[in-house]
Amino acid sequence: MFASRSEEYYENTYGYCVTNRGVERGHRLPQVLLLGDELVVSVLRREGSPWSLRFEGEDLCLYHEGRFSQVVGLPEALPFFGKELSDGVLTDDVISAYGAVTPGFFLYPDCHYFDRGAQCRFCSLRAARSTVAKPLVKDFPRQRIMEATRHIQNSGWRVPMITNTTGTPLDDEGVRRTVLEPLRAIHDACDPKIKMHLLTHPPQDLGLIEEYKRAGVTSIAFNIEIYDRDLFASICPGKDRLYGYDKWWDALDAAREVFGDYQVYCGIIWGLEPLASSMEGMEAILDRRIGLATNVFHADPGTAMARRPQPSVADITALAEREAELYRKYPDAGTIYDVSMRNTIDWEVRNGYMG
Numbered sequence: 001m002f003a004s005r006s007e008e009y010y011e012n013t014y015g016y017c018v019t020n021r022g023v024e025r026g027h028r029l030p031q032v033l034l035l036g037d038e039l040v041v042s043v044l045r046r047e048g049s050p051w052s053l054r055f056e057g058e059d060l061c062l063y064h065e066g067r068f069s070q071v072v073g074l075p076e077a078l079p080f081f082g083k084e085l086s087d088g089v090l091t092d093d094v095i096s097a098y099g100a101v102t103p104g105f106f107l108y109p110d111c112h113y114f115d116r117g118a119q120c121r122f123c124s125l126r127a128a129r130s131t132v133a134k135p136l137v138k139d140f141p142r143q144r145i146m147e148a149t150r151h152i153q154n155s156g157w158r159v160p161m162i163t164n165t166t167g168t169p170l171d172d173e174g175v176r177r178t179v180l181e182p183l184r185a186i187h188d189a190c191d192p193k194i195k196m197h198l199l200t201h202p203p204q205d206l207g208l209i210e211e212y213k214r215a216g217v218t219s220i221a222f223n224i225e226i227y228d229r230d231l232f233a234s235i236c237p238g239k240d241r242l243y244g245y246d247k248w249w250d251a252l253d254a255a256r257e258v259f260g261d262y263q264v265y266c267g268i269i270w271g272l273e274p275l276a277s278s279m280e281g282m283e284a285i286l287d288r289r290i291g292l293a294t295n296v297f298h299a300d301p302g303t304a305m306a307r308r309p310q311p312s313v314a315d316i317t318a319l320a321e322r323e324a325e326l327y328r329k330y331p332d333a334g335t336i337y338d339v340s341m342r343n344t345i346d347w348e349v350r351n352g353y354m355g
C-alpha cells in the first residue's frame with residue numbers, strides 16, 4: 001500500500017527491532033503516524049488488528065473495526081537523510097531516529113547475551129540486524145559519525161538533543177571502544193553543543209559512568225525493564241545472571257550521583273508483569289529520584305515473546321492513571337523527550353492528558 005505512493009515521509013529503518021512480520025524496507029512503512037494535537041503513535045502491522053489504514057485520494061484514513069476513525073498524517077521526511085558521507089555511506093544507514101523528530105545513533109548494534117542464549121525475551125535486535133536492518137552500518141569511526149552529526153545539526157530542524165542507544169558489548173573495554181569513542185566524536189562535532197542522551201546497559205565498573213559525563217552525555221538511562229525480581233530473572237536472563245538485579249539499582253543510584261536528580265532514567269515495560277508490580281516499580285523508580293521511561297510491550301516477530309498478547313487498553317489506562325498520580329506526587333520528575341513518542345505515553349501523562 002505504501003510502496004506504490006509517491007509521497008516522501010519518514011520510513012521505518014528497523015534499527016533495533018523488527019516489529020512487523022515479513023517486513024522489507026521496500027514496503028516503506030512509516031515508523032509513526034501523526035494523530036493530531038502533536039500526538040504520534042507507532043505503526044505495528046498485526047494480522048487481525050481491529051485497526052486498518054487506507055488511502056482515500058490524498059488522505060490516509062484510519063478505521064477501527066471497519067468504521068472511519070480519523071485522517072492521520074505521515075511523519076515528515078528526515079531532512080538529514082539522503083546525504084552521502086565522505087566514505088560513501090548514506091546518512092540513512094548511519095543515523096537512527098526515534099519517534100518522529102528525535103535523531104541520534106544506535107551504537108554497537110549487537111549484544112553478547114544472544115551468544116549465550118540469554119537475550120531479553122522480547123528483544124529482536126539481532127533478528128533486525130540480520131534481516132531488514134542489514135544495510136545499516138555497524139561501525140562508527142570518528143570521521144563518519146562527526147560528518148553525520150553535522151548533517152543533523154545543519155538540517156534546518158531545531159534538534160535540542162541527540163539520542164544515543166546502544167546494544168551490549170561483552171565488557172567495559174568494548175564499551176570504551178564502541179560507545180564512548182563515538183560519543184566523544186558526536187560531542188566534538190556538535191556546534192553549538194546540545195544535550196546528549198544515552199540509553200545503554202550499565203557498565204561493570206560503575207566508575208565508567210563518570211566517563212560518559214566527561215564525553216558529553218547529559219542524561220542517561222539504564223532500563224531494568226521488569227520490576228518483579230523473579231520475572232526479571234526469567235525475561236531478562238542475561239541481565240540477571242551476568243549483571244544482577246541489585247547491581248542494576250546500584251548502577252542507577254551511582255548514575256544519579258553523577259548526573260543529578262531525575263537526569264537518570266529507568267525504563268520498565270508495561271504488559272510483562274502484573275499491574276500491581278508495574279505500579280510499584282514506577283513508584284520505586286521515582287522515589288529514588290530517577291526519571292521514569294515506560295514502554296508499552298509490542299510482540300516482535302522472531303522473539304520468544306512473539307505470540308504473547310500485547311497489553312489491553314484497560315491495562316494501559318490503569319497504568320497511565322497511576323503514572324499520572326505519581327507525576328503529581330513527584331513533580332520534579334520529567335520525561336526524556338519533550339515530544340510525543342511512539343511506544344510510550346509518558347509525555348502525554350506528564351502533560352496532564354489523563355486529567
Ligand code: SF4
Nearest residue numbers: 111119120123167168
Ligand atoms: S540487553 Fe536485552 S534488550 Fe538490550 S540488546 Fe541485549 S538482549 Fe536486547
